[in-house]
Amino acid sequence: MNLNKKTISLFLLLISTSLCLFAQTKRPQEPKEPFDYVSENVVFENKVDHISLAGTLSYPKKGSNFPAVILISGSGPQDRNSELLKHKPFLVISDYLTNNGIAVLRVDDRETGESQGSYNDTGLDGFVNDTESAFQYLKSRKELNHSQIGLIGHSLGGVIAPIVASENEGVAFIVLLAGSGIRGDQLMLLQKELIERKAGVPEFGIAQGQNNMKGAYDLIIKSEDRVQLQGELKDYFTKVFGAMLPENQINTLSEQMSWPWLTDFIKFDPQTALSKTTCSVLALNGSNDLQVPPKENLAAIEKILHENGNKNVTVFELEKLNHLFQESETGLPNEYGTIEQTFSPQAMTIVLDWIKERTE
Known part of the structure; x- marks a missing residue:
């Protein structure tokens, strides 16, 4: 941000406008209970950093041996729904995937909801440990197929997912939602x-x-x-x-x-982890994403993976979607709260179809 007086005034105006408008906006995609699947509140341990983490595991009522994903949030402490401006994108994504046969674990970040720890005193290694702990927890669940556990990371979560996958050969696949490919x-x-x-x-x-x-x-x-x-x-x-x-x-x-x-x-260059990531990768960005611009980042992600021998890479730039994967006009952050859509159905369909191709 350019902190001259014009920009400070503009920044404050954008925030105040957004706060005034988002409170009046509906969230039609938000699912309501009762859900047609199991939704279980869970607690598991990060044994490396000696904290407990809380979240929600959802999976279909009928059947077993389900593929599963862990949702990894973007920057800043967020709850298990990744709630922002009354949008709950992780709840929407979880509901959609679970209704289509995929188990989902979404977790309160450190110092948020029911999870322990201090978010702002934690480096990237701590978030990697949290995700690895979530992965190990899912491997303890008898309802799941332990060879089909993947990661879905949004924004900063799209940086964490390749680090975990590069260090853990058991990760079956990763989905990068507005993940970065440049330092x-x-x-x-x-x-x-x-x-x-x-x-x-x-x-x-x-x-x-x-x-x-x-x-x-x-x-x-x-x-x-x-x-x-x-x-x-x-x-x-x-x-x-x-x-x-x-x-x-x-x-x-x-x-x-x-x-x-x-x-x-x-300081982090995503090439460090992407160059060692061998599992299947799906990378999505919106053409209106101003926070993680698609052309520079998708090109970098694809180039790094291909140069290091990973050919199982799928990349999509989706028209008119912003950083939160909403259908948008400008992509500016002050739009986020005024848009009724929480997460693009097109993007969710792409993610679901891609995962099913690799797990069925």
Whole structure:
């Protein structure tokens, strides 16, 4: 974000408009109980980090030996439904897949819902451990086919899924929903540029913002100590934004940009994991995704996988879908809450058909 006065005002306007409108919007896709399948609240242990995680496992009432998936959420602490602006995309996806014969585990992130742990004190390794723990839990369930357990990751979850799959040969497949294929700092600069341009920020402001935030990301790339980084970021932001932001906002920004999961993400190159991922991969993005732009990321994901010998790769760019896989006009975040659709039926059908081709 370019923190000049014009952009701050625009940012606040977008948020306030969204908050006013989303409360008035229906969510017609949200399923209501009673469900025509088993929906079981579960708790399992992350034995590496010594915390318990809670979630919901759903599977058909009739039959057994079901293929299964674990849903992995995007950035920021989210509950098992991945609820945002009254949308519950993981509930919608889970309901759809379970009604079509696939078991689904969706989990409260650390420090959310009924799960333990601290989200913002956790690096990417912690989220990998959480997903691996969920995988091991599913292998303990007699209702499931233990050789057909896959991962579906959205956004940051699309970074975590290949890491887990590259380290665990038992993962049968992964689905990347707006997963990134370029290093975190490059992605965030590109995201920032596209959102600001779409929102009408002048080109000189966009260029200034790129330069300002690149300086902060460069500090993060070189950092090794969280406390030291926070101090360096505070000094940097005071120098760059001191005339426009009060000290408390600079302190907050410096603290947030020092969170381990965010600094890990900024430093992380998805090639590290994708180059070692040998299972089948489905990668989906929307053409209106301004947060994980499709052309740059889908091309990178496909190229990395193919160059390292994985030919079981399917890639789709879906027209008009935004970062949340809603049918959209602009793709701007202020649209998310005003759209009634929670998750594109077209995208869900593609995911279901692709999984069934590999599990039936």
